[in-house]
Amino acid sequence: MSADIYRHFAQCRDFGFRDQITRSGLSIPSNIAEGYERASDKEKAVFLNYAKGSSGELRTQIYIGIEIGYISPEVGHRWKREAQDISKMLHALISAMRT
Template identity: 65%
Template sequence: MVARFEDLAVWKRSARLSAELYKSLRELKDFGFRDQITRAGLSIPSNIAESYERESAKEMTNFLNYAKGSAGELRTQLYIGMDIGYIEREAGMQWIKEAEEISRMLHGLMQTIRTQKT
């Protein structure tokens, strides 16, 4: 298993997705929506990082599960953002696809941790 969260592909991808959201939505005047969607995006790599600073497999998987939940929250907000015209459809669908892949990667990582630490 990878010793540092910075070396995880899932952390790198989720951090890049979060940065893309911030850059793309920085001009959005609906501050409530912008704040909510960027927080959801930021929560994914943040919880992955926090999981790697925990001692037990249970704590690690809990924080990875929070990250996975944030990926679902982000997908919901992306769909709504596209429906109300805040997010261009092509970009939104790319971000949704990336969030889905990140969720799958997190699921696999949680399975690995559960089997290695038991």
């Protein structure tokens, strides 16, 4: 999904929106990767929480992108579902690390 978002907005001239949505999209896998390079579960959970927060941020930006016509409803709803699924998986991982 992150690469799809990046490609989708590559030619977008609204630099503020483009930069914000691509940053949050790239932040999710980046924070997951950084978390898994950490030594303890506590440290991993911190970065997984960052990724989960970025997933919520991305969903908000997708809603806005659909409303302002930058993202087709079909594509936007698919991306929102993917972001929601990722958020649920991250929640489960974080919960497992805390127990």
